[in-house]
Amino acid sequence: MHVVECLSHSTLGGGQSVILTLVRHLRRLHPELECTIMLPAGGVFVERFKSLGVNILERPLDQISLSSMREMKRTISRLAPDVIHSHGKGAGLYARMFSTPRAGMRRLHSYHGFHPPRSPLASVLYRMSEEFFLHRTDTIISVSESEATEIRRTFPRSAAKVRVIPNTVDADDLRSRCAGPLPSTLERFLDERKKSFIVAMVARNDAVKNYPLALQAAEIVLAASSNVSFVFVGIDSSLADYARLHQLHPHETLALDRLDDTTPLLHRCNALMLTSKKEGSPLVVQEAFSFGKPVVATDVEGIRDVVKHNGDGLLCTDADGIAAAIRTLASDLETYARLSRGASEAASRMNATDWAERYYHIYAHSRR
Numbered sequence: 001m002h003v004v005e006c007l008s009h010s011t012l013g014g015g016q017s018v019i020l021t022l023v024r025h026l027r028r029l030h031p032e033l034e035c036t037i038m039l040p041a042g043g044v045f046v047e048r049f050k051s052l053g054v055n056i057l058e059r060p061l062d063q064i065s066l067s068s069m070r071e072m073k074r075t076i077s078r079l080a081p082d083v084i085h086s087h088g089k090g091a092g093l094y095a096r097m098f099s100t101p102r103a104g105m106r107r108l109h110s111y112h113g114f115h116p117p118r119s120p121l122a123s124v125l126y127r128m129s130e131e132f133f134l135h136r137t138d139t140i141i142s143v144s145e146s147e148a149t150e151i152r153r154t155f156p157r158s159a160a161k162v163r164v165i166p167n168t169v170d171a172d173d174l175r176s177r178c179a180g181p182l183p184s185t186l187e188r189f190l191d192e193r194k195k196s197f198i199v200a201m202v203a204r205n206d207a208v209k210n211y212p213l214a215l216q217a218a219e220i221v222l223a224a225s226s227n228v229s230f231v232f233v234g235i236d237s238s239l240a241d242y243a244r245l246h247q248l249h250p251h252e253t254l255a256l257d258r259l260d261d262t263t264p265l266l267h268r269c270n271a272l273m274l275t276s277k278k279e280g281s282p283l284v285v286q287e288a289f290s291f292g293k294p295v296v297a298t299d300v301e302g303i304r305d306v307v308k309h310n311g312d313g314l315l316c317t318d319a320d321g322i323a324a325a326i327r328t329l330a331s332d333l334e335t336y337a338r339l340s341r342g343a344s345e346a347a348s349r350m351n352a353t354d355w356a357e358r359y360y361h362i363y364a365h366s367r368r
Contacts, residue, residue: 002034003363004081006095008061008088010043012258013204014167014283015087015112018143020048021170025356027052033360036079038091044260061091073098081105083363085141087112096136108139108362113280113302114147115208116154127154134158139362143167144281146301163362166305167281170352171290178267178291182259186231189254190268196229196252197330199296200269202262202284203276205235210298213319214275215241220323222249228330231269233259267291270336271329275322279303285313289347294339296325312342 003026005019019037026033037049041058050056057075060068072094076084085108086095092109099107117123134140134155140162142148152159182190190198199218203209211232218230222245229252235242237255246253259265262284266272272288272295279302285295286306295313297303307313314325329336 001032001083001364002036002079002081003083003085004036004038004076004079004095006061006084006086006091007037007039007045008086008090008092010039010041010045010058012044012260014280015110016043016045017169017283018112018167019087020045020052021173021352022356022359023049023054024052025170025352026360027054029353029356030360036081038075059094061094063090064093069094069097083108085110085363092133096133099136106138107136108141109133109137110141110143111147111151111280112143113208113278114142114150114154115278131155131157134161137161139163141165141359141362142280144279144302144305146305147280150301165355165358165362167283167286168350168352168355169283169286169290171347171350173352174263174266174287174290177261177263180261180264182264183256186254186256186259186265189229189231190265193229193252196227197271197326198229198231198269199271199273199326200231200233200262200265201273201275202233202259202265203274205239208277208279209234210275210277211235211239212241213298213322214273215245216319217273217275217322217326218253219245219248220319221326222252225327225330228252228326230254230273231265232256233262233265263287263291266293269293271296271326273322273326274298274303276300276303281305286347286350289343290350292340292344292347294329294336294343296322296329298322306346308342308346310339312339312346314339 036055038057038059040062076098083106084095084099086092087110117126142164148162148164232255235255236257242255274297278300299315309315316322
């Protein structure tokens, strides 16, 4: 069986991490499986996929152009895979546009966070175009029950195509990397604050991740606490809201625009903060659980699928609530220990082998 995985991005991101883990486990469990990865050139995941020994095709799936369309059509026709699985918008467009049932392949698609445009006109155009592509999609793999519910509600005619495979992480792999190096700036920041309660937020800087809420909550905490420090990964230090916070609390805040491997930070921090407006299934939460770290997060779709309030984290609705939750974890040793145990127990239930087999089952049974 030949499976082609088409990725919209090769830069740092949860969707790319999911597929890297999936391909690594599928090759271990089913060495006869032929796998090709198509993704844009230049990102860190190009080399990471190459390290697995799979066939790599660098294609601009994050760009729309006539030349890219012609090349993708030729490439898919030449490969003639049994299964083509697209991930994200760009790859979803190309993979589903140029693959046909007549070629003997089955078409699967994953959104990795279902985020239709908010403006009325853009929303209508998106739904119309996606309805067309869903006619050319045999199976939709959703990464959480919340995401699946929204997809079925938005596209009721395609509801029967949705299959749910909740995201998971390979906790053993994460722990094997947790002693890795950190940038000198971050290493120094952590070393100088060994007695502080370190809160990390790892998220790209976009509207959905809601950094303004995170920075507001951090300001409330720092105005009242002297033993808490914050590390923000995914924002530039020149961001206006962060610059203001850093000016007020220069010794308790640090911002990094990227971190190639976040596992050493998650291992050394005390808690994870996540202030998203919605999520598909946030991998960083499960990564934090792998190190027994409780999560303080917004009480929204996607996050509720993985965080059990007062069991392995605390779910909040506003900046004051997030700040109060962080202060509780930093000052109440009993509560922190209980939620840390809950996080470790949640991690113990994650099984990457069984998770990969669920994907394989769909791949194998979707063949014509």
